[in-house]
Amino acid sequence: xxxxxxxxxxxxxxxxxxxxxxxxxxxxxxxxxxxxxxxxxxxxxxxxxxxxxxxxxxxxxxxxxxxxxxxxxxxxxxxxxxxxxxxxxxxxxxxxxxxxxxxxxxxxxxxxxxxxxxxxxxxxxxxxxxxxxxxxxxxxxxxxxxxxxxxxxxxxxxxxxxxxxxxxxxxxxxxxxxxxxxxxxxxxxxxxxxxxxxxxxxxxxxxxxxxxxxxxxxxxxxxxxxxxxxxxxxxxxxxxxxxxxxxxxxxxxxxxxxxxxxxxxxxxxxxxxxxxxxxxxxxxxxxxxxxxxxxxxxxxxxxxxxxxxxxxxxxxxxxxxxxxxxxxxxxxxxxxxxxxxxxxxxxxxxxxxxxxxxxxxxxxxxxxxxxxxxxxxxxxxxxxxxxxxxxxxxxxxxxxxxxxxxxxxxxxxxxxxxxxxxxxxxxxxxxxxxxxxxxxxxxxxxxxxxxxxxxxxxxxxxxxxxxxxxxxxxxxxxxxxxxxxxxxxxxxxxxxxxxxxxxxxxxxxxxxxxxxxxxxxxxxxxxxxxxxxxxxxxxxxxxxxxxxxxxxxxxxxxxxxxxxxxxxxxxxxxxxxxxxxxxxxxxxxxxxxxxxxxxxxxxxxxxxxxxxxxxxxxxxxxxxxxxxxxxxxxxxxxxxxxxxxxxxxxxx
Numbered sequence: 208x209x210x211x212x213x214x215x216x217x218x219x220x221x222x223x224x225x226x227x228x229x230x231x232x233x234x235x236x237x238x239x240x241x242x243x244x245x246x247x248x249x250x251x252x253x254x255x256x257x258x259x260x261x262x263x264x265x266x267x268x269x270x271x272x273x274x275x276x277x278x279x280x281x282x283x284x285x286x287x288x289x290x291x292x293x294x295x296x297x298x299x300x301x302x303x304x305x306x307x308x309x310x311x312x313x314x315x316x317x318x319x320x321x322x323x324x325x326x327x328x329x330x331x332x333x334x335x336x337x338x339x340x341x342x343x344x345x346x347x348x349x350x351x352x353x354x355x356x357x358x359x360x361x362x363x364x365x366x367x368x369x370x371x372x373x374x375x376x377x378x379x380x381x382x383x384x385x386x387x388x389x390x391x392x393x394x395x396x397x398x399x400x401x402x403x404x405x406x407x408x409x410x411x412x413x414x415x416x417x418x419x420x421x422x423x424x425x426x427x428x429x430x431x432x433x434x435x436x437x438x439x440x441x442x443x444x445x446x447x448x449x450x451x452x453x454x455x456x457x458x459x460x461x462x463x464x465x466x467x468x469x470x471x472x473x474x475x476x477x478x479x480x481x482x483x484x485x486x487x488x489x490x491x492x493x494x495x496x497x498x499x500x501x502x503x504x505x506x507x508x509x510x511x512x513x514x515x516x517x518x519x520x521x522x523x524x525x526x527x528x529x530x531x532x533x534x535x536x537x538x539x540x541x542x543x544x545x546x547x548x549x550x551x552x553x554x555x556x557x558x559x560x561x562x563x564x565x566x567x568x569x570x571x572x573x574x575x576x577x578x579x580x581x582x583x584x585x586x587x588x589x590x591x592x593x594x595x596x597x598x599x600x601x602x603x604x605x606x607x608x609x610x611x612x613x614x615x616x617x618x619x620x621x622x623x624x625x626x627x628x629x630x631x632x633x634x635x636x637x638x639x640x641x642x643x644x645x646x647x648x649x650x651x652x653x654x655x656x657x658x659x660x661x662x663x664x665x666x667x668x669x670x671x672x673x674x675x676x677x678x679x680x681x682x683x684x685x686x687x688x689x690x691x692x693x694x695x696x697x698x699x700x701x702x703x704x705x706x707x708x709x710x711x712x713x714x715x716x717x718x719x720x721x722x723x724x725x726x727x728x729x730x731x732x733x734x735x736x737x738x739x740x741x742x743x744x745x746x747x748x749x750x751x752x753x754x755x756x757x758x759x760x761x762x763x764x765x766x767x768x769x770x771x772x773x774x775x776x777x778x779x780x781x782x783x784x785x786x787x788x789x790x791x792x793x794x795x796x797x798x799x800x801x802x803x804x805x806x807x808x809x810x811x812x813x814x815x816x817x818x819x820x821x822x823x824x825x826x827x828x829x830x831x832x833x834x835x836x837x838x839x840x841x842x843x844x845x846x847x848x849x850x851x852x853x854x855x856x857x858x859x
Contacts, residue, residue: 209290209301213290213299213302214290216299217275217297220299221261221274221275221293221297222258222274223258223261223262223263223273223274224240224256224258226274226277226278226293227240227256227277229415230245230281230458230505231243231244231254231505232507236255238258238259239255240255240256240257240258241253241254241255242256242505243504243505244265244267244268245281246270247265247268249267261273261274263277275289278293281416282414283317284318285315288321316390317444319391320387320391321419323388323391324419324420324421324444326374326381327422328409328411330374331365331366331409332364332365334365335365338368340366340368344427345364345365345408345427348366348425349364349408352474352478352550352554353478354477354478357481361456362411364411364477365409365411366407366408366427367405367406367407367409367424368402368406369406369427371401375393375401378393388400390442391442392421392439392442392445393439403439407424407425407426407437408424408425408427409424410423410424412439412452412491413454413455414450415454415458415502417455420439420445420450421439421445421447423436423438423491424436424437425437438491447493448496448498449498449502450491450499451489451499451502451503452476452488452489452490452491453487453488453489454503456480457480457485457486461503463486465507466486466510466511467487467503467506467511468486468487468488468510469490469495469510470488470513470549471490471515471548472489472491472550473491475489475513475548475550476489478549478550478554479553479561482561483558483562484565487513494526494527495530500530500534503536504536508535509536509537509539510537510538510539511539511541511569512524512539512572513541513543514541515543515547515549521540521542525576525601528540529601529604531572532601535606538571538572539570539572540569540570540571541568541569542568542575552564571614573598573601573602573614574618574621576597576601577617577622580598581622588823589826591622592820592821592823593824594622595622595624595628595817595821595824596821598622598629599629599633599636600636602614602629603633603636603637611633612630615633627810627813628816631814631817675803675806675807675810676724676729676807677729679713679724679733679807680733682713682800683713683736684748684768685767686709686796686800687708687710688709689709689793689796690707691706691707691708691797691800691801692704692706692797693706693707693712709800710746714733714737715740716804717808718737720808722807722808723737728759728763728764735748735751748764802853805853806853808849809849809850812842812846813846816839816842816843819835820839822835823835823836823839
């Protein structure tokens with residue numbers, strides 16, 4: 208039992224910013240500190256710490272309190288355990304009475320498991336250092352891996368004896384029950400209770416606060432039937448998907464360098480840590496989970512995945528890395544030299560050389576993936592189509608629109624394909640994701656901005672494809688009866704000028720190539736003018752507006768027909784800037800109409816080309832492949848002709 212005086216001393220010693228700062232990356236905002244709340248998943252910081260008042264408050268989920276409350280909630284400690292944790296942190300000496308065996312049996316289950324694991328860690332370490340068996344097998348193994356005494360101590364390494372006189376017998380002698388040892392995962396009940404990790408070197412797995420949650424253990428004998436590594440089972444205190452090995456030691460360095468290196472195994476972490484790269488953790492040989500990613504994100508948004516020099520392993524990890532992108536992480540990859548892993552690389556190189564290599568060779572994941580897949584595809588068009596599909600899937604996972612756009616541009620250069628094709632494919636995925644998330648039928652009525660991923664249902668659209676449709680709709684509504692001069696060719700090859708209304712020119716230009724406007728209200732507007740053209744009647748948009756029941760559609764059309772701004776004559780008279788108007792520049796209007804239709808056709812053809820590329824990746828029949836390739840070449844030829852007329856280099 209902890210006395211009231213000791214409780215007061217603990218509270219007096221605690222600084223809330225230090226207690227919370229062990230678990231949350233805090234930054235200054237006025238007199239307070241803010242960070243991402245550790246109690247619920249959030250992207251915008253709402254967790255506030257007040258050093259003056261010595262309290263914390265989350266304005267997102269409502270969590271609040273002082274240092275003891277924070278430790279209780281974060282570590283799921285009971286009140287006495289939270290006090291003991293803080294007493295240890297601030298070197299407050301506690302005098303407590305000894306717990307009897309009877310009290311041990313009735314203690315809270317989780318706390319009992321914590322006590323058993325901490326006792327086991329000390330037992331394994333002491334056994335390794337203080338027995339001939341431990342030194343000749345366990346310590347010799349760590350010495351062979353060039354682990355320093357300091358590293359062995361920091362990571363609490365040890366060795367479990369390969370005998371019946373292991374930790375289970377020791378714990379029972381201290382008054383603990385076989386049933387509790389089995390429930391904690393430390394004992395196995397076969398013909399009798401034995402140590403789960405017997406005959407193995409021990410790697411304790413710690414919580415962020417440094418409490419032992421479980422163990423990883425490597426076998427030392429040559430038993431071919433036994434697993435090389437054995438981990439603790441799931442228990443009330445250990446959930447593998449919620450833990451990153453080494454994070455309790457790495458968290459401060461992660462904040463300091465604003466980057467977290469992620470490696471595969473326990474020894475990789477230890478070797479790099481003792482070589483001076485302390486901002487390193489391991490997922491313990493499994494793919495990263497959402498919970499593990501959130502753990503890292505408390506401290507940084509930048510991660511570097513360190514790969515062995517094994518290309519097959521790299522490709523297998525691509526899917527897992529996409530989860531990091533989903534969570535808004537900036538992901539870099541680092542390939543070690545062939546036949547090297549972090550453990551061997553650290554052992555063979557000087558500390559400064561290791562850091563220099565890491566700094567020089569780390570590169571963005573998207574950039575690396577595009578290069579990797581492009582080399583793998585070679586000149587095979589089918590495989591090329593497949594990598595495009597793969598890359599856009601990763602790019603579409605990036606929440607930040609600006610970053611997404613930059614990667615689209617970069618990847619288009621690497622794999623030598625139009626930037627617009629990649630943009631269209633990414634936009635298609637974003638639209639589908641939004642539709643799926645909001646249970647919206649995929650009928651192309653919901654538009655997605657490729658920069659932000661948010662739905663667009665008004666004129667304020669930045670997607671070049673959707674923006675062109677709005678532009679064409681505006682031309683139809685405002686200038687439908689104005690004329691534009693076109694040239695037709697007679698039987699003798701002579702060009703004959705012909706003036707037609709703009710609405711007729713737009714409709715004929717699009718339906719001749721089987722195009723129409725497709726998205727949202729632009730499709731309705733085009734259909735109105737198309738019907739009048741086919742019926743040979745004159746459109747009357749203003750009269751049509753009065754008959755429209757849909758208020759959103761009516762508002763959209765009115766918005767296109769009106770403007771809140773008045774053009775100043777100074778643009779022309781003083782600045783000599785031409786402004787398109789039916790009164791002063793019919794040639795500018797004609798150019799705008801022609802360019803809008805040409806650009807629209809170009810974008811639609813690029814979309815069709817992207818679909819063909821996708822189909823090529825799926826089709827196995829050689830005859831069908833040749834047919835698709837021929838169609839693809841025809842489209843490319845038409846696109847180049849249109850691009851030449853427009854004077855654009857978008858296809859270069």
